[in-house]
Amino acid sequence: xxxxxxxxxxxxxIVSKLEKNQVSLDEAIQLFEEGLHLADALDSQLKxxxxxxxxxxxxxxxxxx
Amino acid sequence: MSNQKVSVSRLxxxxxxxxxxxxxxxxxxxxxELSNFTAxxxxxxxxxxxxxxxxxxxxxxxxxxxxxxxxxxDGDNVLICASTSIFEASGQLQLYVKTxxxxxxxxxxxxxxxLKKRLYEDGYFDEAHKQKFxxxxxxxxxxxxxxSAAYNDLIKTFELRWPMAQLTIFxxxxxxxxxxxxxxxxxxxxxxxELDAIIIARGGGSIEDLWSFNDEQLAKIIxxxxxxxxxxxxHETDVTVAELVADARASTPTATVIAVSPDYHDVLGxxxxxxxxxxxxxxxxxxxxxxxxxxxxNSVIFENKDYLLMESTLKLEYLTKRLMNSQAWMANHQxxxxxxxxxxxxxxxxxxxxxxYHLAKNITLLDAYSPLKILKRGYNLAYIDQTLxxxxxxxxxxxxxxxQLSDGQFDAQIKEIRHD
Numbered sequence: 001x002x003x004x005x006x007x008x009x010x011x012x013x014i015v016s017k018l019e020k021n022q023v024s025l026d027e028a029i030q031l032f033e034e035g036l037h038l039a040d041a042l043d044s045q046l047k048x049x050x051x052x053x054x055x056x057x058x059x060x061x062x063x064x065x
Numbered sequence: 066m067s068n069q070k071v072s073v074s075r076l077x078x079x080x081x082x083x084x085x086x087x088x089x090x091x092x093x094x095x096x097x098e099l100s101n102f103t104a105x106x107x108x109x110x111x112x113x114x115x116x117x118x119x120x121x122x123x124x125x126x127x128x129x130x131x132x133x134x135x136x137x138x139d140g141d142n143v144l145i146c147a148s149t150s151i152f153e154a155s156g157q158l159q160l161y162v163k164t165x166x167x168x169x170x171x172x173x174x175x176x177x178x179x180l181k182k183r184l185y186e187d188g189y190f191d192e193a194h195k196q197k198f199x200x201x202x203x204x205x206x207x208x209x210x211x212x213s214a215a216y217n218d219l220i221k222t223f224e225l226r227w228p229m230a231q232l233t234i235f236x237x238x239x240x241x242x243x244x245x246x247x248x249x250x251x252x253x254x255x256x257x258x259e260l261d262a263i264i265i266a267r268g269g270g271s272i273e274d275l276w277s278f279n280d281e282q283l284a285k286i287i288x289x290x291x292x293x294x295x296x297x298x299x300h301e302t303d304v305t306v307a308e309l310v311a312d313a314r315a316s317t318p319t320a321t322v323i324a325v326s327p328d329y330h331d332v333l334g335x336x337x338x339x340x341x342x343x344x345x346x347x348x349x350x351x352x353x354x355x356x357x358x359x360x361x362x363n364s365v366i367f368e369n370k371d372y373l374l375m376e377s378t379l380k381l382e383y384l385t386k387r388l389m390n391s392q393a394w395m396a397n398h399q400x401x402x403x404x405x406x407x408x409x410x411x412x413x414x415x416x417x418x419x420x421x422y423h424l425a426k427n428i429t430l431l432d433a434y435s436p437l438k439i440l441k442r443g444y445n446l447a448y449i450d451q452t453l454x455x456x457x458x459x460x461x462x463x464x465x466x467x468x469q470l471s472d473g474q475f476d477a478q479i480k481e482i483r484h485d
Contacts, residue, residue: 004229005201008332011339018346025354032347039340046329046336049229 004045011038074153081151090149095160096168097121099141104130112137114145114160123147125162134240134273135167142168166273173272177279180306184281189288195312196293198325201332202261204231205325206292208251209266211236215297215318219266222319227326233258239267244277249286256290262325263292265307266318269299278305287311297321440471457482 014035017023023031084090097114104110108127113120123145137143144167147160184190205223209215216234223230235251238244248265255263265287267275277283278298287294287310295313297320298305308314315321432438436446446469447454454460460482468475 003201004203005199008201011336015339015342015346018343018350021350025350028347028350032343035343036340039336039343042336043333046229046333052231 004042007038007042011035011042014038073156077151077153077156080156081153084149084151092146092148092163094144094146096142096144099137099143100139102137102139110137110162114143122157122159123162124159125165129163133165137165144168173276174303177272177303177306180279180281181309184284184306184310189284190309194288198293198295198313199261200327201229202227202326203229204233204258204260206233206235206255206258206260206263207266208235208237208248208255208263209318210239210268213239213268215239215266215268218317218319219264219322222322223326226322226328228329230326233260238277240270240274240277245280245283248277249280249283252283252286252290252294256292260292263290263294264297264318264321264325265294265311266297266321267299268318272303275300275305278307280306283307284310295321295325437471440469445470457484 014031017031018028018035095114097116100113100115100120102110102112108130110123110125110127110130112123112125114123115121143165145160145162146164147162149158150161151158188194207216207219209219216236220232223232233255235255237247237251239248252263252265265278267278275298278296284306287307293312295315296305296308296311297315297318298308299317300308304314313324315324440446448467448469449459449461449464451467452459454466460466460479462479462482464479466477466479468477
């Protein structure tokens with residue numbers, strides 16, 4: 001599962017590459033598509049999440065100090 | 066008071082009222098030594114507070130007594146916060162105690178400062194060792210008191226700000242003698258879960274309340290943890306050791322959430338902006354490619370399709386012309402040749418005729434001059450020594466002479482020579 005952070009980093013990379021304009025037209029179109037997919041995925045990931053709480057059962061027995 | 070007689074209850078009541086009304090007797094800080102300390106079954110505490118010259122009765126009700134951070138005993142030097150009143154039934158003057166704390170509070174501070182100094186020198190607070198937090202953390206551990214205000218604040222803030230967070234909660238005590246052991250246990254376990262961050266949080270408190278966070282072992286565990294740790298402890302005055310060792314700290318539990326996670330609305334905005342950028346850049350790129358294409362299309366070569374062919378066409382025309390010219394020339398020459406041939410032929414024929422005529426003439430003349438004809442006429446040719454005799458001078462007497470007639474010859478000898 002690719003982490004959210006890594007996807008954001010890749011999106012940054014793509015924008016940067018297109019800005020520098022050193023890629024061929026073919027490559028640019030591929031990167032653009034990838035970028036759009038990433039943006040969509042990140043967007044929906046952010047919107048669909050709710051705070052997920054895992055409560056770990058902690059022993060309430062207090063060790064005798 | 067007048068000389069009227071007054072009942073005991075009225076007197077005591079009056080005295081109580083007098084005391085209760087005096088604000089300076091409420092919420093005082095009194096220091097002294099504890100003695101006759103009794104903890105009743107009900108939870109109320111009864112004791113005497115004394116110094117060298119006087120003593121006063123004290124009571125602390127169970128409600129407040131519960132909150133004591135230590136177990137008071139006879140001989141303790143304490144500071145109490147209390148109000149003066151009278152217990153009506155007994156007419157007893159007493160202090161109604163709200164809080165008690167050990168008067169050796171300076172000890173806490175000395176201990177704390179020594180610990181901080183030592184840990185600092187050993188490098189436990191070094192900035193270089195502190196880890197960076199992920200920009201977009203997904204799995205976060207929380208160590209905090211069960212159902213505390215801190216707990217609720219943290220959950221609520223995450224829900225509003227970064228709902229993407231998957232929280233793993235460790236409920237521990239956050240004060241008291243067993244708290245640091247519990248926190249350590251929780252921390253050690255949390256560190257194995259490959260979380261992106263761990264939050265240790267609790268609400269505000271006094272130096273004794275927060276004492277667990279000044280535990281040396283806890284500090285060392287925090288230092289060696291592989292997960293980045295942020296402490297949000299609402300301390301009133303001094304920073305705790307745990308906060309100093311941690312990779313980051315915030316002033317309140319809520320502030321830790323803000324420090325550790327982005328606001329997801331901002332991130333949504335950022336993504337939207339990136340998407341715009343992508344579209345814009347792609348559009349630019351396409352436009353540039355299109356312009357390039359258009360300029361190629363519109364360039365001379367395509368405008369004037371004939372341009373490429375032009376030179377070849379011209380050349381072709383030129384060559385064709387020359388070819389045609391040469392054809393004419395050829396035809397011309399052919400004609401000339403023909404004419405020449407004709408002329409030649411004519412000339413030859415003419416000449417031939419001439420020659421023929423000439424020849425015929427000569428033949429005729431020849432025939433006419435032919436000696437044979439002359440001979441036939443009766444003339445004779447005379448030879449002497451094969452030389453033709455044309456003159457008598459050539460004659461010698463007695464010489465042999467050959468005479469040629471038209472149809473033969475005879476030999477003769479000269480008898481006589483006569484000149485004409």
